[in-house]
Amino acid sequence: LMTSILSLQKGDILYDGASIRKMKSGFFNKIGVSFEDPTIYLKLTGYENLKFFAGLFDTPTNDPLKMLDMVGLKNAAHKKSSTYSKGMKQRLVFIRSLINNPEILFLDEPTSGLDPALAARIKELILMQKKQGKTIFLTTHNMFIAETLCDRVAFINEGRIVAIDSPRNLKLQYGQRSVKIEYTENGKTQNELLFLDKKAGKDRLDEIINSKKLQTIHSQEATLEQIFIKLTGRELV
Missing domain, CATH: 3.30.1490 (Dna Ligase; domain 1)
Incomplete structure (x- = not known):
């Protein structure tokens, strides 16, 4: 709903006071999305994937090769993404979400399928985005990730938020x-x-x-x- 992939059936979502129902195509220049299940064009190389998606934006974008280098994929830049491992695909999808310098990031299990070293690198890049003032929505089952990266954590059970606060306040309120x-x-x-x-x-x-x-x-x-x-x-x- 917040990325306009699904249409609102009721209620509303506001960005800077404006309804998402009234958002125009320029809205997509401001957001970046990374799904847990990698969605890439397997017949294209990693570089070609980023180049293609960069061309969809009406705003300056980052250099695909530099972005690939940031997640350790520079040497695989010109290989077909169909040959990538799950972890490589995951990194490609993650870095694709940053190609347009988005103001708002939606990250779904960004470290899934990654070894500890690569997961640490992704966390480092997320923290860099955070320091730049970006708004980040992160969904994860990894509570260590939530605690180390998030200013606020929401627990969702059967589609409803049962608690939302900073990690520290949640511990003080509900912990023993x-x-x-x-x-x-x-x-x-x-x-x-x-x-x-x-x-x-x-x-x-x-x-x-x-x-x-x-x-x-x-x-x-x-x-x-x-x-x-x-x-x-x-x-x-």
Whole structure:
């Protein structure tokens, strides 16, 4: 809906105070979209794909070769994209979303199928866009990605937003204080995770401290994944 791929059936979406219903073709010069399932022309090379899409905009675009180099695809620039691996296609689709210097980015699972090094590079590029003042909508099941990249996180369950706030505020509002404690008992190392918002957790912590030989004790912060499960009653897929 926000990219005009689907038409609004009811309600409205505003960009800078103007209804998306009234947006003209120039609107597409301002947005960039990257889908999880790569949508590229397989008979074209990576370079030709970017060159083709760049030609669809009525605004200055970036150099395709420089863009490909940014995601480690320069050496594959002139190879047919049908020969690309899933990760290479994913990087091509991602960098295509930046070809027109968009003001607004829609990124769907941008690190899906990437190894840790390449995923880190994509995250770095997203943060660069963020520092330039771009507005970024990112959908992900990876809560680490959400926490490290996003200023605000919305949890969606069955099509409805059940919570929206900064990662920190979500943790403060819905998270539970906990400690992980290791101790020695009968010559063996034991460990327990105790939730301090509950009386039973506090009592157990006092009991262990007073009666066991402690090895380590660490406070733990609630994760966004734990909060998602708490709010929706289901785990991330």
